[in-house]
Amino acid sequence: MKGNLIIISSPSGGGKGTLIKEILKTTPNIGYSVSYTTRAMREGEENGRDYLFVSYQEFSDLIKQDEFLEYAEVHGNFYGTSKTRVNHETDAGRDVILEIDVQGAENIVRDFPEAVSIFILPPSFEVLRDRLTDRATETTENLALRLKNSFGEVQKFKEFQYIVINDEKQQATNDLRTIILAERLKRVRQTGAIQDILDSFDISKFNTVGD
Ligand code: 5GP
Numbered sequence: 001m002k003g004n005l006i007i008i009s010s011p012s013g014g015g016k017g018t019l020i021k022e023i024l025k026t027t028p029n030i031g032y033s034v035s036y037t038t039r040a041m042r043e044g045e046e047n048g049r050d051y052l053f054v055s056y057q058e059f060s061d062l063i064k065q066d067e068f069l070e071y072a073e074v075h076g077n078f079y080g081t082s083k084t085r086v087n088h089e090t091d092a093g094r095d096v097i098l099e100i101d102v103q104g105a106e107n108i109v110r111d112f113p114e115a116v117s118i119f120i121l122p123p124s125f126e127v128l129r130d131r132l133t134d135r136a137t138e139t140t141e142n143l144a145l146r147l148k149n150s151f152g153e154v155q156k157f158k159e160f161q162y163i164v165i166n167d168e169k170q171q172a173t174n175d176l177r178t179i180i181l182a183e184r185l186k187r188v189r190q191t192g193a194i195q196d197i198l199d200s201f202d203i204s205k206f207n208t209v210g211d
Helices: 016-026 056-064 083-091 102-111 125-135 140-159 169-184 187-200
Strands: 005-009 030-032 068-074 077-082 095-099 116-121 162-165
Touching: 005 016, 005 102, 005 169, 016 030, 016 095, 016 169, 056 068, 056 077, 068 083, 068 102, 077 083, 077 102, 083 095, 102 116, 102 140, 116 140, 116 169, 125 140, 162 169
Parallel strands: 005 095, 005 116, 030 095, 116 162
Antiparallel strands: 068 077
């Protein structure tokens, strides 16, 4: 059985990165799809771990090679989900987390209706602004752009199956893990195992007198 595609979106500063790290540490059988991006590497980031950092030329070559499950322009840079990496995880039966923006989420849900979609909301605009400012990863201009874009992004919550409000980190992590684990228990996800059990219920071998 293939693993689930778990889409996780939020506005920049919504805290999805932190929650995803916790999930990867504490949840069995789950992987993360490292995306390609044309964005400049931030201090503390690592090529291959946080993103695969590429030039515009390399990114457009990857588009031509049909390497993206989806890609989008977000806050002035390009980001794309690698087909190879996602298939590697799901083919091995592992769930895979796609940390993507709302446009990417829309495209994945259209192409893979069985994907699980989760939107992480900050408890308020003020908290989002403070988190993003405290993170201090962006230039003043880019920070303003990300905050401005957040107004449109939060309105997209309606397109997601699940909403996790990221007020308290531990609670939000537990909520996220609950969704991921419950999705694995859906009937349609367990058809193989169920069939094996049902096959053992063979009435022709049933003996009413005893074993
Ligand atoms: P950041 O620059 O803060 O790492 O990411 C900016 C935005 O791009 C975030 O909303 C993040 O989820 C999104 N993003 C990261 N990777 C991808 C991807 O592969 N596809 C899409 N559509 N968005 C992505």
